[in-house]
Amino acid sequence: xxxxxxxxxxxxxxxxxxxxxxxxxxxxxxxxxxxxxxxxxxxxxxxxxxxxxxxxxxxxxxxxxxxxxxxxxxxxxxxxxxxxxxxxxxxxxxxxxxxxxxxxxxxxx
Amino acid sequence: xxxxxxxxxxxxxxxxxxxxxxxxxxxxxxxxxxxxxxxxxxxxxxxxxxxxxxxxxxxxxxxxxxxxxxxxxxxxxxxxxxxxxxxxxxxxxxxxxxxxxxxxxxxxxxxxxxxxxxxxxxxxxxxxxxxxxxxxxxxxxxxxxxxxxxxxxxxxxxxxxxxxxxxxxxxxxxxxxxxxxxxxxxxxxxxxxxxxxxxxxxxxxxxxxxxxxxxxxxxxxxxxxxxxxxxxxxxxxxxxxxxxxxxxxxxxxxxxxxxxxxxxxxxxxxxxxxxxxxxxxxxxxxxxxxxxxxxxxxxxxxxxxxxxxxxxxxxxxxxxxxxxxxxxxxxxxxxxxxxxxxxxxxxxxxxxxxxxxxxxxxxxxxxxxxxxxxxxxxxxxxxxxxxxxxxxxxxxxxxxxxxxxxxxxxxxxxxxxxxxxxxxxxxxxxxxxxxxxxxxxxx
Numbered sequence: 001x002x003x004x005x006x007x008x009x010x011x012x013x014x015x016x017x018x019x020x021x022x023x024x025x026x027x028x029x030x031x032x033x034x035x036x037x038x039x040x041x042x043x044x045x046x047x048x049x050x051x052x053x054x055x056x057x058x059x060x061x062x063x064x065x066x067x068x069x070x071x072x073x074x075x076x077x078x079x080x081x082x083x084x085x086x087x088x089x090x091x092x093x094x095x096x097x098x099x100x101x102x103x104x105x106x107x108x109x
Numbered sequence: 110x111x112x113x114x115x116x117x118x119x120x121x122x123x124x125x126x127x128x129x130x131x132x133x134x135x136x137x138x139x140x141x142x143x144x145x146x147x148x149x150x151x152x153x154x155x156x157x158x159x160x161x162x163x164x165x166x167x168x169x170x171x172x173x174x175x176x177x178x179x180x181x182x183x184x185x186x187x188x189x190x191x192x193x194x195x196x197x198x199x200x201x202x203x204x205x206x207x208x209x210x211x212x213x214x215x216x217x218x219x220x221x222x223x224x225x226x227x228x229x230x231x232x233x234x235x236x237x238x239x240x241x242x243x244x245x246x247x248x249x250x251x252x253x254x255x256x257x258x259x260x261x262x263x264x265x266x267x268x269x270x271x272x273x274x275x276x277x278x279x280x281x282x283x284x285x286x287x288x289x290x291x292x293x294x295x296x297x298x299x300x301x302x303x304x305x306x307x308x309x310x311x312x313x314x315x316x317x318x319x320x321x322x323x324x325x326x327x328x329x330x331x332x333x334x335x336x337x338x339x340x341x342x343x344x345x346x347x348x349x350x351x352x353x354x355x356x357x358x359x360x361x362x363x364x365x366x367x368x369x370x371x372x373x374x375x376x377x378x379x380x381x382x383x384x385x386x387x388x389x390x391x392x393x394x395x396x397x398x399x400x401x402x403x404x405x406x407x408x409x410x411x412x413x414x415x416x417x418x419x420x421x422x423x424x425x426x427x428x429x430x431x432x433x434x435x436x437x438x439x440x441x442x443x444x445x446x447x448x449x450x451x452x453x454x455x456x457x458x459x460x461x462x463x464x465x466x467x468x469x470x471x472x473x474x475x476x477x478x479x480x481x482x483x484x485x486x487x488x489x490x491x492x493x494x495x496x497x498x499x500x501x502x503x504x505x506x507x508x509x510x511x512x513x514x515x516x517x518x519x520x521x522x523x524x525x526x527x528x529x530x531x532x533x534x535x536x537x538x539x540x541x542x543x544x545x546x547x548x549x550x551x552x
Contacts, residue, residue: 022530048508055516058516105516
C-alpha cells in the first residue's frame with residue numbers, strides 16, 4: 001500500500017509540469033481554508049452569515065477558477081482548447097479573480 | 110334578498126362606519142319624544158312614563174296622526190331620543206322622511222322601536238334598517254312550553270323569554286328570568302354584523318299565526334326567535350328594536366313580575382344612554398425612551414402605545430375614566446403580527462408595550478373593541494415600518510474575525526500564486542535528481 005502511494009507520488013513528481021504543480025499547491029491551500037471555515041461555522045454557528053458566505057464563497061470561487069486554469073494550461077488538453085495560450089488563460093483567471101474578490105469584500109460586512 | 114333591502118343596509122353601514130370624527134363633549138340630552146298609536150291609550154304607558162320622568166327625562170307623548178308631530182325644524186332635531194311605540198304609523202310627521210332617522214342616529218341620538226304583530230309597511234322598513242327582519246303580519250311568537258299563565262289568553266302568545274344579553278351595561282351582569290313578551294317574531298338579518306340580540310325566545314318558541322295550523326316552516330324557531338335587538342353606532346347612539354309594545358304597557362309591567370319590570374326599565378334607560386357609552390381618543394405612540402411620535406419606525410423597535418377611553422356617566426352628566434382589562438390593540442399588516450392587552454392606568458389612559466415585528470411595510474395600530482352593551486370602538490392609525498439601514502447593522506463582530514482573516518489571506522494568496530505561477534522555474538538539480546531516480550527505479 002505504502003509502495004503504491006510512493007509510486008504514484010514519484011510519477012506525479014516526474015510527469016507533471018512545474019506550472020501544474022504550482023497550481024496544485026495553491027489548490028490544496030484554498031481547499032484547506034474552505035474546510036477550516038466550514039468547520040468554524042459549524043462550531044460557532046451561522047450568526048454573521050454574510051461574513052461566512054463571503055469568505056467561504058471566496059475559497060470556493062477561487063478553487064473553481066483555479067481548476068479551470070489548470071485544465072486550460074494542462075498540455076494533455078491541448079487539443080480541446082486549441083485557441084487558449086497559457087498566458088491568455090492566466091489573464092482570464094486573474095480578471096475573474098479580481099471581480100470575485102471585489103464582490104467578496106463588499107459582502108464581508 | 111332584493112335590491113331595496115340591500116340598499117338600505119348599504120346606507121346604514123355607510124352612515125355607521127364612514128364618520129370618523131368623534132363626538133366630543135356632553136351627551137345624553139333629556140328631551141324624549143314618545144310616539145304612540147292612539148293618545149287615548151296613553152294611560153297604558155304610565156309606569157314607564159313615570160319612571161322616565163323621575164329619572165330626569167322630559168317626555169313628550171305624541172300621536173302619529175297629529176299635525177303637531179314635528180321633530181325636525183329644518184336645522185336641528187328637537188328631541189334627543191325617540192321612543193316609537195306606534196307599529197301602525199305610516200310616517201314620522203311632517204318633514205321627516207325615513208332616512209331622517211339615520212341622520213338622527215348620526216348625531217348621537219337614540220331610537221327605541223316597539224313592534225306589534227299588526228304593523229305598517231313603513232315600520233317594517235325601519236325595523237329592517239335596524240337589521241331585523243319581521244315575520245308576516247299577524248304572526249306571533251308562540252311557545253307552548255314557556256308562557257305566562259296569568260297573562261295568556263289560551264293561544265300561548267304571552268311567552269316567557271329564553272334568555273337575554275347579560276352584558277354589564279344592560280343589566281349589571283345579572284341574569285333575569287321571567288321576562289314576558291307578546292308580539293311579533295323576527296330574525297336578525299344575516300349580513301348585518303353590527304346587530305346584537307338582546308332578548309330571545311326559549312327552545313320551544315316559534316313564530317307563526319296563532320289561528321293557523323303550522324304547515325310551512327316558521328321564519329324562526331327556538332333561540333333564533335329575536336324578541337329584542339340593538340345596533341350601536343360609533344356616534345354613541347343606539348337603535349333598539351323590541352318586538353312587543355305590550356311589554357312596555359302597564360298590564361304586563363304590573364303582573365309579569367319584578368324581573369320583567371327591571372329588564373324593561375333597564376332596556377329603556379340603556380337605549381337613552383344610561384350606561385356603556387364609550388369615547389376613545391386617537392391612538393398615540395412613541396418609542397421606549399423617547400417622547401415624540403413619528404410616522405416611521407424600524408423593525409424590532411419597541412413602542413409604547415397609549416389611548417384614552419372615557420365612559421359617559423349619565424347621573425353625573427360627565428365623562429369618567431373607563432376601566433376594563435380586556436381592551437386589546439393589534440399591530441396588523443393584512444394579518445395581526447402582535448396582539449397586546451392594553452393596561453388601564455386608572456385615569457382613562459390605557460398603555461401597552463408593543464414590539465415592532467421583524468417585518469417591514471405599512472402597518473396599522475388597530476383597536477377593535479366590540480363588547481355587548483358597550484359602544485363599539487373601531488379605529489386605527491397607520492405607520493411605516495422600515496428595515497435596518499445599511500449603517501445600522503453591527504460591524505466588526507468578534508466572531509467574524511476568522512472570516513475577515515480568511516478573505517484577506519485569499520486575496521494575498523491570489524497575489525502570491527500569480528507571482529509564483531509567472532516567475533518561478535523548476536529547480537534544475539531536483540529535476541535531474543528526479544530523472545535519475547526514475548531511471549534507477551525503472552531498472
